[in-house]
């Protein structure tokens with residue numbers, strides 16, 4: 411049984427369609443990133459999963475439970491971090507965690523959770539004067555209480571400082587290593603690229619793509635870019651005719667060669683070193699998730715290489 415199944419989900423608000431015929435399956439143990447521009451329908455989808463929003467059409471199930479009819483059962487097994495989580499102003503951080511534990515009939519040690527989310531020093535402070543990042547850290551801690559099977563986060567890095575972002579990344583990795591399914595929306599593409607097995611990209615309520623980051627690279631064009639500094643520069647027609655080479659251009663006195671995959675990159679490199687030229691430098695870079703996101707949401711330009719890509723840890727599924 412998958413962790414999350416979204417089947418033909420549609421949500422209308424009056425005349426506006428927030429989510430349009432969305433179908434998606436998230437397998438158990440996956441770390442799944444949910445991306446899309448502002449207003450794409452991410453929060454609406456997550457709120458539907460949490461039972462906060464009733465679908466206009468379609469069904470949503472978590473761990474086999476229907477999100478509308480069985481939202482209580484879902485809350486017992488799902489840790490949630492909704493967008494703009496509101497804390498109880500008069501309760502301390504520690505009291506919030508005790509409250510979360512009592513909701514789930516769990517016996518988590520509040521101290522250990524506070525340690526995990528970096529709030530030990532604020533354990534006995536009332537949450538009413540917490541900063542945005544502290545609020546987010548505490549809400550994250552509450553979501554972790556009771557060792558849930560599924561974690562559903564809406565923009566978890568909102569308000570977090572760089573240390574908090576790194577800690578969040580570590581927590582996601584630890585949870586995933588323990589078999590927890592993590593589904594989160596984010597605009598933090600570096601975070602998504604570093605942590606997610608697969609990503610879905612939503613635009614205007616519709617699913618534009620769902621794949622591994624590596625799969626998106628294949629789909630949207632240049633996977634690897636070679637940038638060559640040599641005298642003279644290698645013949646661009648020769649490089650351009652190599653199988654899997656998608657384009658060759660001159661940029662800042664370097665020959666830039668966009669390659670489909672690692673194999674075509676190696677073929678191009680071999681041709682460069684076989685040519686009668688003196689090679690000074692070769693850079694190779696993969697298209698970042700940011701490039702792929704731009705390509706999928708309608709930027710006509712093929713994704714160019716930018717920051718070196720982070721490792722995608724698992725190839726858990728193909729294109730849906």
Ligand SMILES: Nc1ncnc2c1ncn2[C@@H]1O[C@H](COP(=O)(O)OP(=O)(O)OP(=O)(O)O)[C@@H](O)[C@H]1O
Pocket residue numbers: 423426427428446447448449450451452453454455
């Ligand atoms: N309660 C509501 N009433 C009317 N329209 C709504 C409501 N909630 C969301 N919408 C509309 O539905 C669409 C999707 O909004 P949603 O908040 O799901 O997008 P999002 O992808 O989470 O955006 P963001 O990245 O800005 O958080 C938007 O056009 C939004 O204005």
